Amino acid sequence: MAKDLMSSTKVDVDRFDGTGDFGLWKTRMMAHFRILGLKDIITDFKLEKEVPIVRVPVAGQAQPTTEPLTEFVPDPAKFEKLEKALGMIINSVGDHVLRKIEHCVTATEMWSLLDELYTESTLPNRIHLQLKFYTFKMNDARSVDQNVDDFLKIVAEMNSLDVKVTDEVQAILFLTSLSPSYDQLAHTLKYGRETLTLKEVVSAVRSRERELAETSKENKGPATSLYTKERGRSYSKGSKDSNGRGRSRSNSKSRVTCWFCKKEGHVKKDCYARKKKYGDDGPGEAGVVTEKLVYSEALNVDEQRPEDVWVLDSGCTFHMTARKDWFIDFKDNGGTTILLGDNHSIMSHGQGSIRLNTHGGSINVLHNVRYVPQLRRNLISTGTLDKFGFKHEGGDGKVRYFKNNKTALRGNLINGLYFLDGETVLSESCNVEKKFDKTALWHSRLGHMGINSLRILSGKGLIDRKEVKDLQFCEHCVMGKAKKLSFNVGKHTTVDALGYIHADLWGSPNVTPSLSGKQYFLSIVDDKTRKVWQMFSNTKDETFMKFCEWMTLVQNQVNKKVKVLRTDNGLEFCNTRFDNHCKAHGIERHRTCTYTPQQNGVA
Incomplete structure (x- = not known):
């Protein structure tokens, strides 16, 4: 009865197409084989069964006293099970996989293949899996259950390759892979228990995930789309409260995302990765910087009118706008015909410059902007930016235009269009009176004269007293008074003659040869006695031979050895023959730094 029930049980197993998880598919298939009683067929290569040999007694012959003999005969039941297992495997794989195994005769052979x-x-695959396991990190964009599934999948793949990892090690690695929002939980589990299991860690992380989700729902306001900052302070603008106030301060940065590193918890100004790459001051902004402004960090474009925002457009030939009030200078130099996408043409009526507050805190000037009254959008031509040498990079809905590593413009992808991350500075706010520093002007005119001398001239009536005030910092004066540090005096004591030798080669192939045809001379100086030897040669190649002659002569005369030789890095001294000779005779080599003849001043 039980056997009939097992044979009639039908289990649907998804087909394996070669791209899914083979380990899970294999586990389901083995479970199906067990239900149908076919597990032994997959691992048992013998299709025979052992039966005893029946002997017929012969009259008049003595029967042998040995043990009963057996023999192997084909087992029809095993053949039937083998056919069932073969059919199951064929029906449980896709066409792409079946083509690779259809030549197999038995289910055992097919399963092994x-x-x-x-x-x-293989070793590379085992190394890859273990590196993937030990460097696993939780993905904040996925739920805890999805991260656990990814982690357990790696563990299952390692188990299939006989790479065993204890449950405690799995728990520790999963605990260390948690994101910073689970730091408190990780600290509690680490120091509050004697042992740790993966089941306990996963259960605690799931509970913490639910708590964070509930807290996020409670703290989420109806309208928090505008975020501004000024001098490092953060403000949150939302709906009005019961007292009618429309602005409230918020010191929380937990939901703020950094534009530079794409991580939460801080803004671009405080980004450690940005400071590490560009320094504390960050990348400079392109254009004429005139003042720092309070700016919107995440202004929702939907809250602005289309005629108030700029679109970065790769299809337009020029920068264009319909807002004549934005121009800081305007020239009515005739019209230009502009062809639209529907083959309809419109005319421009002059061009000029417009100031933009890009969200880096600086004011940039956009030149050669066409004034097109019939235009409904303000367009920045990316082709024009490329023409003037601006490069761009982007990704994840962001784009940045820069030149000489200085950011000029940034854009955000919204509804398929890149909108300028910034706004136009109205001409009224740009008409700032330029106040020249008359003190700095007289300081520059009079050859960077000091403030005391300027006051003397002012006292004599040569300069208006109102034009002489405290002098601000002058970078040119600082640079002019700067000087290089001098070389330290080399101090060493030579005990004996020939203990330290200075050598240098003088001459040039362009000088007039001597009467004997010499154009070079080798200068050798003993550091202890200051004895000087001069040896003349026709070419630089003779330097090694001349030095060997001198060394043999001098060592024989004073009965002492040359210990240290100091030269420059000329090829007449730095070659294989010279180096091998010094090594063979135990001479230590001292060489000066490249292009610093001051270090070889003795010779």
């Missing part, structure tokens, strides 16, 4: 094809037990 699948293992070889999709269970890579």
